[in-house]
Amino acid sequence: MWFSVLLTACARKNMTEFWKEHSVEATVEEMMLDSSAQQISNHEVPEILSILPKLGGMKVLELGAGIGRYTKHLVKVARHVTAVDFMQKFLDKNKEDNGHYSNVDFLQADVTCLQFPDNRFDLIFSNWLFMYLSDTELESLTQRMLRWLQPNGYLFFRESCFHQSGDTKRSFNPTKYRTPADYNHLLMSVVQEYPMGGEQCFGFEIAMTKSVQTYIKMKKNRNQLCWLLQKVERNQSDNQGFETFQQFLDSRQYSRQGILRYEKIFGTGYVSTGGPHTTKEFVDMLNLQPGQRVLDVGCGIGGGDFYMAKAFKVEVLGMDLSSNMVEIAVERALQESIPLVQFEVGDATKRLFPDASFDVVYSRDTILHIKDKLALFKQFHSWLKPGGKVLISDYCCGEKPWSPIFEEYVQKRGYILCTPQEYGKLLEEAGFQQVHAEDRTAQFVQVLKEELQRFEDIRDEFIEEFLEEDYNDIIQGWNEKLKRCELGDQRWGLFYAEHK
Template sequence: MPESSSAPASKPKFDNKGQYSRTSILRYEKIFGRDYISTGGHETTENLCRRLEGVLRPGFRVLDVGSGIGGAAFHLAKAYGAKVTGVDLAEEMVAIAVDRVEELGMQGDVNFILGDVLETSFPEKFDVIWSRDALMHVPDKKTLFACLYGLMADGGKMVITDYARGRTPASPEFEEYIVKTGYSVIEPGQYGQLLRDAGFVDVVVDDATATFVDILGREKKRLVEHRSEFLSSFSEEDLNYLVERWAMKERFCAAGDMKWGIYLATRKG
């Protein structure tokens, strides 16, 4: 079996109120694509890799924060020869990812750790830190970015995608959504400033909301077009939940309540 570390036994299991139960994860995977549970799946992963062109090389060390069920980690290892460590708070995410390491025969190239990046010790520095739609679960981003800065090798690069708010306060519906999900979201400009405050240089803040909306529409359309395949594993209620959830995010973006940001940053060399 692939090696996996465990969070302290005294900590409650993290599934974000059922959002990251095994059933929910596999349901999300149906809309994001095999091995993915984040916006755009493999397509977005390739887009971000292009943004790191010239950085990605065989043997480079990647820390994937909020690694989910492993899609990006597997791609980075297979396509670029990366050595990837994924860390995630959700027990079922890590369990699925570890099983897939074995299925793919990628032991030695990819390793997944169950735990909080703020509390996990790593034996080496990382050339790249990668995070996809995960840091909205961390309220204290000042402490988080200081931690990530310390985990990077000199000259290391970081790439993040994350949910953001378009305005403060937003509509009552959006604020209720934030409370129910427990997300901690800030405006893209604030995000970029916190990265600079942590010491990062060459910070790029890309308001990619238009891309996000395009992806939401295509994912929703694909799910409906392949409803028979989906319903072979899940219920009509599950299908309706995802369609309604994606439509809700489209509404939030159209109203200016929600944004999606892509952030690039460098640790000083």
């Protein structure tokens, strides 16, 4: 115990000495540890602010506020801001520039010792702070932040991952450069239990994770990542025994090995039936024009996004809840070197975009996972520009009663299925016009049979790369899927609609 305390004290002393060295003049260059800080900041600040939820009426806690790069924007919108920083010189500069606002308090404090009442804040904002904490310190802070936030409140944080970014010379560097997976594990594993116990508790769920685009464009650097998390109620029975739905996806359906097996079957960049062939057919329906913006919900590993960017010169944001999917998609993006395509880990039901952000919303075989489809379709409608289009393909179902085998299958997978007709009605109810809802099961079955034959032709190649058990499992699953379609339980639909 005493040794751990000694190590912590030593670490805090080192951190104090590090920031004393880099806060002499309290400039933006010192704070960002980069000689190009001002130029970067001019582009970065608007980008970061655009990710935040609407701040009107919110109480905001800004951790690591520094000289006030973000304080001066937060105080203009939020109900109240509490700006906290470790270094008095940074805080003094922040107070000098922003102390005339009546809705801001300044607090010099070490976050490892910080305390606030429960449910005090609606948003906690942190920029380049967690990488200066040990895993133990970050876990402790996460537990306290959960308590400080109101239910459904947000935590935004941004960190340097993998390696340093700034060009400032450092006599020593106590920074901890974690991987995105490290942050996901640390932040998502902490829970706030109900006082009376039971299965339910509060925890963080990911609304969004992405690279900071300013650093990609200005420094060709993808190691600057930011997160928007939301404090929500958790019930493990809702996620097949996992703490979050994302963990269920990454551990079960979309393990990295499982994704690569799908790609071997469906073609480079694709993880669903039809691969590049159905993608070309469906994308051609959209009449894409150069410069348009496309949102791909459930982007997988990005094959369709690369196709759209290459063929039509559109900007594409690919979003997927599976961090394994996005990790592979980013690897492919580095290989493809297409700046028009970006990816993020994101939950479409929690993600926030300004109205009229996109020309097209595109989604392939994803929305079967989402319970409140109407609410999501209303979001799609608000995100689209007037005249924008939505195109969705998805697994559907036949009219009930289903066969007992199909009932068990749906429950085990956690799917929420609609008939194609119900899908179309939901799009109309969400405000879309010119809704086209088509049962494409016959085409789906034909494509499945063709892919099954092609898969059998590459049997030896597949087994050499993976395992024979994998091959047999996939063949069995394919035949079961065909049987479900033949019985009429499982359907596959294509949906097209316009925003007027």
